[in-house]
Amino acid sequence: MSYLSISHVTKQFGNTVVVDDFNLEIEKGEFVSFLGPSGCGKTTTLRMVAGFEIPTSGKILLDGADITDKAPNQRNVGMIFQSYALFPNMTVAQNIAFGLSVRKESREMITQRVDEMINLINLEKHATKYPYQLSGGQQQRVSLARALAIHPQVLLLDEPLSALDAKIRVSLRAEIRAIQKKLGITAIFVTHDQEEALSISDRIVVMNVGVMEQVGTPFEVYNFPTTVFSANFVGSLNNASAEVVNPASGFISIDGVQFESAVDLTQRKSGDKVRVAIRPERLSFASEQKKANVVDATIENITFLGSVVRIRVKIGGTKFNMDTFNNPFLDLPKIGAVEQITCSREAVLVLDE
Amino acid sequence: MMPSPVSTAVAVKPSATRKRLGSWLIFSAVSLYFLIPLGATFYWSLRGQKDVLGFEAYRKLFADTNFLPAFSESIVNAVATIFISLLIVVPTAYWVTLRLPKLRPVVEFITLLPFVIPGIVLVFGIIRLYSRPPLLLTATYDSSRILLICVYVALSFPYMFRSVDNGLRAIDVRTLTEAAQSLGANWTTILFKVIFPNLRVALLSGALLTFAIVIGELTIALYMAQHTLGPYMANLTRSKVYEPSAMAIVAFAITWAAMGIIDFVGRGSSKHLQMADTE
Numbered sequence: 199m200s201y202l203s204i205s206h207v208t209k210q211f212g213n214t215v216v217v218d219d220f221n222l223e224i225e226k227g228e229f230v231s232f233l234g235p236s237g238c239g240k241t242t243t244l245r246m247v248a249g250f251e252i253p254t255s256g257k258i259l260l261d262g263a264d265i266t267d268k269a270p271n272q273r274n275v276g277m278i279f280q281s282y283a284l285f286p287n288m289t290v291a292q293n294i295a296f297g298l299s300v301r302k303e304s305r306e307m308i309t310q311r312v313d314e315m316i317n318l319i320n321l322e323k324h325a326t327k328y329p330y331q332l333s334g335g336q337q338q339r340v341s342l343a344r345a346l347a348i349h350p351q352v353l354l355l356d357e358p359l360s361a362l363d364a365k366i367r368v369s370l371r372a373e374i375r376a377i378q379k380k381l382g383i384t385a386i387f388v389t390h391d392q393e394e395a396l397s398i399s400d401r402i403v404v405m406n407v408g409v410m411e412q413v414g415t416p417f418e419v420y421n422f423p424t425t426v427f428s429a430n431f432v433g434s435l436n437n438a439s440a441e442v443v444n445p446a447s448g449f450i451s452i453d454g455v456q457f458e459s460a461v462d463l464t465q466r467k468s469g470d471k472v473r474v475a476i477r478p479e480r481l482s483f484a485s486e487q488k489k490a491n492v493v494d495a496t497i498e499n500i501t502f503l504g505s506v507v508r509i510r511v512k513i514g515g516t517k518f519n520m521d522t523f524n525n526p527f528l529d530l531p532k533i534g535a536v537e538q539i540t541c542s543r544e545a546v547l548v549l550d551e
Numbered sequence: 552m553m554p555s556p557v558s559t560a561v562a563v564k565p566s567a568t569r570k571r572l573g574s575w576l577i578f579s580a581v582s583l584y585f586l587i588p589l590g591a592t593f594y595w596s597l598r599g600q601k602d603v604l605g606f607e608a609y610r611k612l613f614a615d616t617n618f619l620p621a622f623s624e625s626i627v628n629a630v631a632t633i634f635i636s637l638l639i640v641v642p643t644a645y646w647v648t649l650r651l652p653k654l655r656p657v658v659e660f661i662t663l664l665p666f667v668i669p670g671i672v673l674v675f676g677i678i679r680l681y682s683r684p685p686l687l688l689t690a691t692y693d694s695s696r697i698l699l700i701c702v703y704v705a706l707s708f709p710y711m712f713r714s715v716d717n718g719l720r721a722i723d724v725r726t727l728t729e730a731a732q733s734l735g736a737n738w739t740t741i742l743f744k745v746i747f748p749n750l751r752v753a754l755l756s757g758a759l760l761t762f763a764i765v766i767g768e769l770t771i772a773l774y775m776a777q778h779t780l781g782p783y784m785a786n787l788t789r790s791k792v793y794e795p796s797a798m799a800i801v802a803f804a805i806t807w808a809a810m811g812i813i814d815f816v817g818r819g820s821s822k823h824l825q826m827a828d829t830e
């Protein structure tokens with residue numbers, strides 16, 4: 199049995215169902231991200247694990263024990279908030295010691311653990327400072343240390359990096375991941391930033407208005423989205439409605455232009471409406487020897503995005519984005535030119551309409 | 552004609568000086584408005600002895616066997632009022648902020664009632680209600696005193712609630728509470744280790760305002776036949792010439808001392824709260 203088990207959890211506020219039949223098994227030491235747009239119920243789900251909300255129905259088991267109705271202060275769960283939530287009247291060291299003194303640990307043990315935690319987050323010089331004397335990134339590290347000091351069974355992080363600027367966000371997320379791995383702690387990380395989720399998670403739960411859309415490793419979620427929503431939400435994506443032409447050979451047609459997909463279409467019939475999704479980086483200019491999925495495209499627009507150049511093309515009546523890595527010797531076509539464009543059969547994802 | 556940059560710079564200066572002068576004038580006028588009566592009272596209080604300025608009136612005041620008992624009775628009443636008021640207002644305001652934010656306007660309105668109802672109306676209402684069974688509290692001096700303190704508690708609500716509410720708004724009560732809970736703290740620990748320390752300044756200012764009201768209150772104490780400072784002072788005014796002025800100066804000094812304490816403690820401990828707040 200898994201370490202943390204959330205089974206058939208539903209949460210209603212009044213008549214609104216905010217989380218609907220949520221099921222997730224998390225292994226010990228795993229780092230799982232909840233990814234989804236604003237208002238989809240990520241925080242609510244996390245708060246049910248923390249004990250700040252009680253599920254309307256369903257069960258939450260932690261290490262075999264039913265914690266569904268347990269008070270938050272009986273759970274041994276660490277929580278990190280977007281706003282840091284450090285106690286303003288306490289120094290860094292006192293903040294970190296708070297959970298331990300609440301547990302009536304011995305003075306020596308507290309001093310030792312606090313030192314250990316301060317070393318872990320590299321804030322040795324700031325132990326006697328008050329929260330207002332620290333930068334946002336430093337405050338969030340203190341709040342991490344404070345949560346970890348009590349050796350929680352699960353660490354819950356609710357958009358811990360959202361209030362920080364881009365550089366700190368990237369370095370702190372790496373730090374969080376490194377500490378989590380080092381301590382082998384089980385963690386749930388809430389974010390609406392797909393890059394963040396992809397870069398630090400063992401698994402991602404893609405959520406959409408109260409329901410789980412897809413659960414998988416970052417690799418799976420990015421490369422093999424199972425629903426239109428998760429395909430769109432994770433990474434950028436071209437998608438178009440299409441029609442199945444020949445289920446057996448994987449032929450579909452987007453607006454009259456024929457594509458071949460590696461996806462198994464044998465469950466569908468010829469003439470079925472489907473949704474086709476192709477990642478921009480999977481499209482490229484066709485070289486001579488390519489045969490499958492070579493189509494004519496009109497170049498509409500070219501945008502530099504730094505390391506990537508995004509080319510907007512029109513295939514048949516449908517517009518697609520095509521991403522190619524930037525380099526100084528790149529031979530870009532003229533706007534208005536017609537070029538041959540291709541993608542592999544595997545790149546053509548077929549999802550339910 | 553467009554003014555040159557130089558002429559603008561020159562033009563700004565005198566107007567700024569004029570503005571400063573204006574502010575000083577207003578400040579001086581207002582100060583005089585306060586200081587002249589105060590100075591006159593002080594001067595009057597020093598004339599207790601014929602033809603010499605001195606502290607005779609103060610000496611007589613403190614020598615009066617009724618003064619110190621009335622004074623200490625008022626202080627005890629004030630401390631009791633503050634204590635009860637804090638115990639009622641802080642948990643209420645905390646809970647409203649945390650769990651019932653929709654009720655805030657209602658609670659705010661209720662706490663404002665003492666402002667709306669004149670003291671004289673309040674006291675007659677209270678005497679009518681509590682002077683017959685089943686709620687007979689005006690029968691003895693001590694039970695009347697308990698009743699008086701209860702009324703003072705109600706009178707303190709507007710000040711106490713406002714101070715505490717401001718203090719609570721300056722910190723993120725909900726998140727701090729949840730952070731403490733997830734670290735294993737129970738309600739008592741949260742209130743005493745997290746909420747109270749972060750409200751220190753707010754609690755103090757509420758307490759000292761309450762103190763000032765209770766020390767100076769006349770109407771209700773008078774009609775409830777209580778021997779506190781207010782009725783004592785009123786009586787003094789009727790029978791003596793210089794002592795009432797001395798009394799007024801003493802009361803004034805106490806109030807100012809109270810304000811000074813708020814300011815001093817406020818400066819020391821609110822710094823990190825304010826800075827955390829502005830971030």
Ligand SMILES: Nc1ncnc2c1ncn2[C@@H]1O[C@H](COP(=O)(O)OP(=O)(O)OP(=O)(O)O)[C@@H](O)[C@H]1O
Nearest residue numbers: 211212216234235236237238239240241242243390
């Ligand atoms: N206490 C509550 N009472 C009523 N509705 C609530 C309550 N808490 C949350 N909701 C509603 O539940 C829905 C999900 O909220 P939740 O905070 O879980 O979203 P989220 O995925 O964390 O969004 P965000 O990315 O904006 O933080 C929202 O529509 C919100 O309005």
Ligand SMILES: [Mg+2]
Nearest residue numbers: 240241242356
């Ligand atoms: Mg949220």
